[in-house]
Amino acid sequence: MSKEKMVTAITSMEDDFAQWYTDIVKKADLIDYSSVRGCMILRPYGYAIWELIQKQLDERFKATGHENVYMPMFIPESLLQKEKDHVEGFAPEVAWVTHGGEEKLTDRLCVRPTSETLFCEHYSNIVHSYRDLPKLYNQWCSVVRWEKTTRPFLRSLEFLWQEGHTVHATAEEAQEETIAQLNEYADFCEKVLSMPVIKGKKTDKEKFAGAKSTYTIESLMHDGKALQSGTSHNFGDGFAKAFDIQYTDKNNKLQYVHETSWGVSTRLIGGLIMVHSDNNGLVLPPKVAPIQVIIVPVMQKKEGVLEKASEIMKELSKVCRVRLDDSDKSPGWKFSEYEMKGVPIRVELGPRDIENNQAVLARRDTGEKVTVKLSDIADEVLSLLDNIQVSLLEKATKHRNSKTSEAKNMEEFKNVLKTNQGFIKAMWCGNEECENKIKEDTGASSRCMPFEQEHISDVCVCCGKPAEKMVVWGKAY
């Protein structure tokens, strides 16, 4: 075996998008497969991205008064069945625990696919008076959904997520919370993940099992497919009635609470990959890059090179997440390796650079190189990181816009899918039959009814009857 394992090239996304994606998740060391069907192992580099997402989201949740809790991972079958729509939606895809040790259980336990029922049961115990409201709880955990076909990050039997569950005194407050959390997700996606999203409401067909309304953020991948990236649900008082969650209001009258839930998951990492990465591997926005800067010494055996590199490393470590690779692998190998891992900035430093009191900064996203003075390096790196963060969002937005079309009738609709697959804006009469027909005929589903409505035409793209809403359609993951 050669000492230096080559950084092998990956399939290009133009040749085979699915294989390109799989190559990246494996070769950037994000995940490994396990012997459990559909369950992935999050390796240190992949988990570190999740930790950065988690930390920054958690800070946002706490800043707006949310508190973390932990609920059991099991739900007794009898509890799951309390809300009719909810159990119908989830029962077909849950894992059932039937035995504890040698003992057969009388009430089977499902491994949580989501925890509305557990939160409801708890709220019914702890909410008594208007003084107890609102309760703004969140939990970080893993959930299980028994999917038939799975793909790392996008759809797996088990995945990590956060699920917020809140109860409020009034319908208005619950609606405010639902929208506030959707806005939080959208802002997080844009500012932290450099990922533009469309905010909107799901149609009844696409809403969450048991919800009154579901809101979503939808993003567009390189291949023109949509990814539902986060959802926020308003349950109204449906669950409250099923679980008897009542409080005494200021006039001493019993009232039902109004409830919301909202969640994002490791799926966001799949989104990151398919929005930013390229044929050299992963591309990461600086704010979620476990390594923001990699220092690669050139001719590192020459006197003074490693010393200088360490000095720079020390200085940069005060302002960003930086590593120095002083292993005995060649600079070329290192360049490819950290490109594969999506490290936003590479610092190249050789004897001649040191002589000239300079270093080269190479951007992962564009490949551009700039030479900077060593005395300015911390400032230059920080401003470049900011620049990358913003220009990734701009690039992704431009891509998404170029892949967004309008269609006034089904012929246009189908043509667009053939020529420029992406988001399609088209009017809809509000009838589920048309929604189903479009899905059957084209494979595109309604992604959402955007908050920012446009007037594409007067009539439904499918049936020609008067239109109620503009819907964004697309083939989806």
Added chain:
Amino acid sequence: MSKEKMVTAITSMEDDFAQWYTDIVKKADLIDYSSVRGCMILRPYGYAIWELIQKQLDERFKATGHENVYMPMFIPESLLQKEKDHVEGFAPEVAWVTHGGEEKLTDRLCVRPTSETLFCEHYSNIVHSYRDLPKLYNQWCSVVRWEKTTRPFLRSLEFLWQEGHTVHATAEEAQEETIAQLNEYADFCEKVLSMPVIKGKKTDKEKFAGAKSTYTIESLMHDGKALQSGTSHNFGDGFAKAFDIQYTDKNNKLQYVHETSWGVSTRLIGGLIMVHSDNNGLVLPPKVAPIQVIIVPVMQKKEGVLEKASEIMKELSKVCRVRLDDSDKSPGWKFSEYEMKGVPIRVELGPRDIENNQAVLARRDTGEKVTVKLSDIADEVLSLLDNIQVSLLEKATKHRNSKTSEAKNMEEFKNVLKTNQGFIKAMWCGNEECENKIKEDTGASSRCMPFEQEHISDVCVCCGKPAEKMVVWGKAY
């Protein structure tokens, strides 16, 4: 219903220790019960303690080169069976998933009781050369053990923990890691939890299923019972052989890796309670107190009181976790409430205090009050928090020492258990029969063979044959 729910008194620990414990976990709002037998809900206040433990431990792990990963929560039965001792130890107490949706599984999945088998499988995939070693992985997750009787934090069907799993090139390195992590736990317990522990090795009878050696930290509760608070295992190459984890060494020869694992759990919170708390409720060391300082305004409707309280709150929030309770409940109610919750320092501030530019600081642990100048309040609070952190450790150490006895023969052993139940230091011949006999006759088990050995006598406390080791014995949770 009265507007102000009384803070109800709790059972005194002298009357009923178990009830006192249960009262605290419930009335300090740490947990709630769920409809899943043996599974508890960690409420915001309880979970916040866990988050503080987690954050500070995680920093320590990362500072020593450990990386976080996430493994699946399921283990196929066939994988669990690969290491004989391990499966024998765990199979009787695991939860089995037998159905996914409607489909019956051919290979049952157990919900992880611990993840050695999954880590081993992964390591066998990713470790090839000496260059890949060591791998120092850790995971934060929940695990399930099908216990018959459960108690919040101490023993539950599901609990939160961290499990470190490392592989090394040599037996020496694995042993070093095992001890280093045990020392890390001991240091954490003393410095962060103010909880003194005895470090030592478990006897063969008490070691982990599949381990070559198990090391432990043992702490002593108010009631004289021992709590195993953390363990660190050296597996030698046993698992490596069962899972075929081999690497090519520098001489190009195949070698088995040497493996360790180590873990602490939410059980530490149970330990915290039973080491520090009193008949007024929870007592928390400042480093894991979600609220370190509570400001209680007195006569808060008088002009200027709330303004001044907010000012102080703002100042203190720069240096500690502080809250101001300006609700319309009485100061007396607030005093009791935050005593119950174990907030280390209460700041009392009334009109007369403000006139005199002073405030009263009351310590939760001793009840002592001091009057301080408002201009010095941040410094005074910080130094008092440090003081409390240290004096809790001193008090707990004194208590533990007073409950530690020596026994030269079984008569002394039994007498001690009657008069001053706690740790008993006694010599042991090394024979498991004696260990079993002591357990049967007295209920006390061998807690560990402390690193700091003492010479109590020449012979085994049980059989009178020559002694090999001093063992610390005790009744345990």
